[in-house]
Amino acid sequence: MRVRLSGSSDPEPPRRLARLPNRLKADKAPARTAILQRLAASRLFAFGDRAGVLRSAQARSGRAFRLDVRQRVIVKALVARHIGRGFERNAALAAHVSYLARSGAGVEGGRADFFDRELDAVDASRTTKSWGEDRHHFRFIVSPEHGDRIADLRRFTRETMKRVAEDLGEPDLQWLGVCHFDTDQPHAHVLVRGRRASGRDLVIPRDYIGYGFRARAQEVAHELLGDLSRVEAEQRIWRETQADRFTGFDRRLLQAADANLEVEDGVGGTDAWAALNRGRLRHLETLGLATRHGPRYRLAPDLEAKLRTLQVRRDVVRSLHQRRLEAGRDVRELGDEPVRGRVVKSGHHDELGASGWVIVRDAQGVEHFARLRTAQTLPGTGRAVELGPGLGGASVTELGRGQGLER
Structure with a gap:
């Protein structure tokens, strides 16, 4: 589906420009007051001007829209x-x-x-x-x-x-x-x-x-x-409707949903937001996170949490698949019981180094994969460790010389 985001011929009211101050605070200004002022300006710049053309668009259709051509x-x-x-x-x-x-x-x-x-x-x-x-x-x-x-x-x-x-x-x-x-x-x-x-x-x-x-x-x-071209801006916003992550469209859909998490499909609407939201709902349906009920869609409970964990889950599957190809053996995910063994591989799912993982081979030769707690230090390859399951990720405890791999 392609959406042409047509502009308005209505005259634009004066725009208010949101600028970040050049300094955190004046010499005599209280630090807390200055920080709050700067953060307010930061929000305006990051989100864009909420007035101007948005006001006239919202007055026409009730659904404010502006094609953002700024660099992100x-x-x-x-x-x-x-x-x-x-x-x-x-x-x-x-x-x-x-x-x-x-x-x-x-x-x-x-x-x-x-x-x-x-x-x-x-x-x-x-x-x-x-x-x-x-x-x-x-x-x-x-x-x-x-x-x-x-x-x-x-x-x-x-x-x-x-x-x-x-x-x-x-x-x-x-x-x-x-x-x-x-x-x-x-x-x-x-x-x-x-x-x-x-x-x-x-x-x-x-x-x-x-x-x-x-x-x-x-x-x-x-x-x-400088600015994006109009075509680039249109392509960017459409790609967002097809993203496998939590987006601004999802936030707007949740705000528009009723107590049963149902939201209108937008069928019959002619404005750009209706078409874009419809595209997002169709994509959520393919992910199993939205279900059509007549002219409406019911969003999945915990939609935001499920979208945020979707990428993590795909990273886990990718790591497991890669290890199976390398080692030619099955790799299990860590269950509810602790596992002792030696580290055969470790790494991170993200380049910030926050989401670490490790693969441990136990005394029977079975390999176990575990996501680690945030900021957990990765153990060295060959180290004897015990993996402890947890809601926020597994813990890693290095074993002493007197501790065997058998529990």
Whole structure:
């Protein structure tokens, strides 16, 4: 199905521009007040102007619509806490740094080199060694939707981080970046130290991570690339109706649903939102997350949670299938009972290093796959461990010399 999103011939009322301030606060302004003001501006920029053409469109059809031609940037974040003592406190970060600098992830299959706001070649292992003394650090993935069109991804990252540092009131913010080109979408990984220059913990508000950081990155991307063409904007919004993840369309459908989670199909409607929502409902139906009841659809309970876990489940299936091909044997998912064995393989489902997994071979030669708890340190290959099942993921406990693989 193709949808032509026609514009309005009605005159547009004056637009209110939402801009992020250049600084976090004035010298004499209370920090809390300044942060709240900045976050409000960040939301306006990230979501777009709610007035202007939207007001006239909503007045006509009751369904506000605006074809967004701005550049988008996906920002994923993880607050990684340092746990343990001594070497253990920095072990997870050291492993993540090693993974990010892997060979083949750089330009034309080369090695991915770290950089900071000034230097093009940084020894990340040495730089982050002292970070283990902090309470935490931050991991970000910054992925412009048209990263392949940005000639200098490092320049883009540096300019974004400069503006983020200004927002946080930390001009000397310590961060490292590395650009990856081994996926369909070139992107940057950014590690930020969790300590201010004053020695205090760096705390980044959740709303700023969700709105402000993304807004800054989108500012820079838009300055570099300009508006999308109308065709590109139409294709982007239609792809969202076919996505196997929780989207803005799903949020609107849930808001429009009644107490029985039923929502109108939109059949007979002529406006763009009706056609797009109809396309989204049809796709949810193919996923088993919506059921047609006459002219209406009933959405699945826990729709948001099911969509958010769908990708994780597919990652698990992919990992199991790959191991079965490699080892030529069956691999079981960890059940309700603990399992002891030796680690034969481990990795992450995401490049933030938050969703780890491990495969353990028990004393009978049976291999068991388990997703690990968030930020759980991956055990080394060959280590004797015990996997403990849990709702948030499995725990891993290394076995001592006197502990056998049999329970």
